[in-house]
Amino acid sequence: MIMEGFGTYGTTPGGRRQVGVQGYDVPEGVEIRGRYDGEFARILTREAVQFVAELQREFRNRIRYALECRKEAKRRYNDGALPGFDPATKYIREGDWVCAAVPPAVADRKVEITGPVERKMIINALNSGAKVFMADFEDALSPSWENLMRGQVNLKDAVNGTISFHDKARNRVYKLNDQTAKLFVRPRGWHLPEAHILVDGEPLTGCLMDFGFYFFHNYEAFRRIQGGGFGPFFYLPKMEHSREAKIWNCIFEKAEKMAGIERGSIRATVLIETLPAAFQMDEILHELRDHSVGLNCGRWDYIFSYVKTFQAHPDRLLPDRVLVGMTQHFMKSYSDRLIWTCHRRGVHAMGGMAAQIPIKDDPAANEAALDLVKKDKQREVRAGHDGTWAAHPGLIPACLEVFNNNMGNSPNQIQTAKREEAANLTEEDLLQRPRGVRTMEGLRLNTRVGIQYLAAWLTGSGSVPLYNLMEDAATAEISRVQNWQWLRYGVELDGDGLGVRVSKELFFRVVEEEMARVEREVGKARFNKGMFKEAGKMFTRQCTAPTLDDFLTLDVYNNIVVHYPKFASSRL
CATH class of the missing domain: 1.20.1220.12 (Malate synthase, domain III)
Known part of the structure; x- marks a missing residue:
C-alpha cells in the first residue's frame, strides 16, 4: 500500500523547494530518497526494487573486493610496476575455446550510434539507420535522479514501441520508424554509487540499478520484438580485470534464472577502455563466453586510463590529446590485439568513436571533418573491425558506406579477418611510450x-x-x-x-x-x-x-x- 495524503519535500540545486504527495512502495531494508513521480513509480515497483535489492545483497561484497583489487593494482603501478599478461592465466590465452555463437539479430553491427537515454535522442538514434543504438547511462549521461529514472521510462517505452516526443518549439512529433536499430544499454561502471537508493543503509551500486530495472521491465518484450529470442543486449564499461567480468556473468545468470529464460540469453560487449584490461582480453571473454558478443575499443577512456595507470611515471607523459590517435604504436597494438582476440574466440571486434558532429555553417570545414571520419573508418575496417561507433546521426551514412564497400554483403569479419600477426604483439608493444609535442x-x-x-x-x-x-x-x-x-x-x-x-x-x-x-x-x-x-x-x-x-x-x-x-x- 502506498502512503498518500502527506507532503514530501526536497531542494533542487537552485534552492527551490519541491513538494510531492506520494511515496514509493518498497520492500524491507530499501529506502528511496529520490523525488516521487508517477512515471518513475512505473519503474520502481515493489517487485522490481526487490530484484535490484537482491542483486545488491548478493554481489556487493564481490564488487567491494574487486574495487579493493583495483586500489592494490594502483599501488603497485605507483611503486613502479607495469601492467602485463598474467602467467597464471596463460592456459586461457593459449586455449582453443570459443564464445557462444553470435545471435543472428546482432550479427551485423557495422555502425553503432551512441548517446544518452534522453527521449528525443533515443527516437532519433533508433531511426538513424545505424545497425545498433547504445543507450548510455554512463559517460554520456549526467546521473541525476531525474535523468536516470526518465531514462528507464524512455527505454521501457522504446522497447514496447510506444515512445514518442513532442518538440513544442518546432511543433514536431517524433516517433519510431518501422525499421529501427537494435538496442544495447550501457550501465554505469562499478565505481559509481546511486545515492538516491539505499539498500540496508548503503548506496546501491549504480550499474546494478541501471541493469536491474531495465532488465526486469523489458527482457520479455525485448526478446520478442528486437532480440530474435535473445537479449537484452548490453555494453559493459570500465573493467580492469576478468574478476569483474565474472561478477557480471553471475549477475546475468541470476537474472536469467529469475526470468525463466535460457542461460546465455543475455549478451554483452565489453569495452576495453582501461590499460590493465588490454592484458585481460582473453580472460574477460572466457568469463563471459556464454554471454559475450565481443569487445570494443573504447579509445578515449583508454587514453585516460594510460595516464591514470602511469600517474607516478614521469617518463610516460602524453603529448597533446589531439596527437594521441590510433596511429600511435601503443594504440594500434591495442586495436590489433583486440581484433585478433575477438575473432579467434568467434565474436565481434568493435571499433572506436567518431566524435565529429556536422558543421552546419562551414561546408568546407564540414567536408574536411567528414573526410577524416571516412579515413578513420577505412583504417578500422581494413584492420579487421566488424563495426564502429558514431556520435551523431549525420555520420551514419558515411560510416556505413565505408564498411559496406569493404565488407560487401558479409555481416561481419569474424571468420575472414584473423590478423594472426597480432599474436606476436608483446607487452612492450602495448606499453610503448606515445610520441608528440606538448603545447x-x-x-x-x-x-x-x-x-x-x-x-x-x-x-x-x-x-x-x-x-x-x-x-x-x-x-x-x-x-x-x-x-x-x-x-x-x-x-x-x-x-x-x-x-x-x-x-x-x-x-x-x-x-x-x-x-x-x-x-x-x-x-x-x-x-x-x-x-x-x-x-x-x-x-x-x-x-x-x-x-x-x-x-x-x-x-x-x-x-x-x-x-x-x-x-x-x-x-x-
Whole structure:
C-alpha cells in the first residue's frame, strides 16, 4: 500500500523547494530518497526494487573486493610496476575455446550510434539507420535522479514501441520508424554509487540499478520484438580485470534464472577502455563466453586510463590529446590485439568513436571533418573491425558506406579477418611510450573543454557539443588527467610555449584567460546563469590536487544528488 495524503519535500540545486504527495512502495531494508513521480513509480515497483535489492545483497561484497583489487593494482603501478599478461592465466590465452555463437539479430553491427537515454535522442538514434543504438547511462549521461529514472521510462517505452516526443518549439512529433536499430544499454561502471537508493543503509551500486530495472521491465518484450529470442543486449564499461567480468556473468545468470529464460540469453560487449584490461582480453571473454558478443575499443577512456595507470611515471607523459590517435604504436597494438582476440574466440571486434558532429555553417570545414571520419573508418575496417561507433546521426551514412564497400554483403569479419600477426604483439608493444609535442594550446584546450563539460554535467547534460566534437566524460577525463600530469612534473612546453614549464602559476593564469574566452563564446548572460564558475573551481582543484582522483564524476557526484525525506519511500 502506498502512503498518500502527506507532503514530501526536497531542494533542487537552485534552492527551490519541491513538494510531492506520494511515496514509493518498497520492500524491507530499501529506502528511496529520490523525488516521487508517477512515471518513475512505473519503474520502481515493489517487485522490481526487490530484484535490484537482491542483486545488491548478493554481489556487493564481490564488487567491494574487486574495487579493493583495483586500489592494490594502483599501488603497485605507483611503486613502479607495469601492467602485463598474467602467467597464471596463460592456459586461457593459449586455449582453443570459443564464445557462444553470435545471435543472428546482432550479427551485423557495422555502425553503432551512441548517446544518452534522453527521449528525443533515443527516437532519433533508433531511426538513424545505424545497425545498433547504445543507450548510455554512463559517460554520456549526467546521473541525476531525474535523468536516470526518465531514462528507464524512455527505454521501457522504446522497447514496447510506444515512445514518442513532442518538440513544442518546432511543433514536431517524433516517433519510431518501422525499421529501427537494435538496442544495447550501457550501465554505469562499478565505481559509481546511486545515492538516491539505499539498500540496508548503503548506496546501491549504480550499474546494478541501471541493469536491474531495465532488465526486469523489458527482457520479455525485448526478446520478442528486437532480440530474435535473445537479449537484452548490453555494453559493459570500465573493467580492469576478468574478476569483474565474472561478477557480471553471475549477475546475468541470476537474472536469467529469475526470468525463466535460457542461460546465455543475455549478451554483452565489453569495452576495453582501461590499460590493465588490454592484458585481460582473453580472460574477460572466457568469463563471459556464454554471454559475450565481443569487445570494443573504447579509445578515449583508454587514453585516460594510460595516464591514470602511469600517474607516478614521469617518463610516460602524453603529448597533446589531439596527437594521441590510433596511429600511435601503443594504440594500434591495442586495436590489433583486440581484433585478433575477438575473432579467434568467434565474436565481434568493435571499433572506436567518431566524435565529429556536422558543421552546419562551414561546408568546407564540414567536408574536411567528414573526410577524416571516412579515413578513420577505412583504417578500422581494413584492420579487421566488424563495426564502429558514431556520435551523431549525420555520420551514419558515411560510416556505413565505408564498411559496406569493404565488407560487401558479409555481416561481419569474424571468420575472414584473423590478423594472426597480432599474436606476436608483446607487452612492450602495448606499453610503448606515445610520441608528440606538448603545447600551450594543448593546455588551453584541455582547460576550456574540461570546464565547459563539467559545467554542463552539473546542470544535467552528459553529452556536450564543443568545437565541432561531441564531448563526454571520457574526453573530459583526458583533459583533466593530462593537465594534472603536466602540472605534477612541470612539463616543458613546445611550440608557442617553447621553454615554458607548466606550473600552478601558469595554470591559474590559463584558467582565468580560458574562463574569459568561454564567457565570450557562450555569452555573458548564459555564463552567469550556468555553472561555469563553479565548474572552473572544481576543475582547477582536481588538476592541482596532490593526489589524482580516480574519476572526475565520482568526485563531483554529490553536487547533483538531491535527497528527499526518508519517509517518502515508506510503507504502511
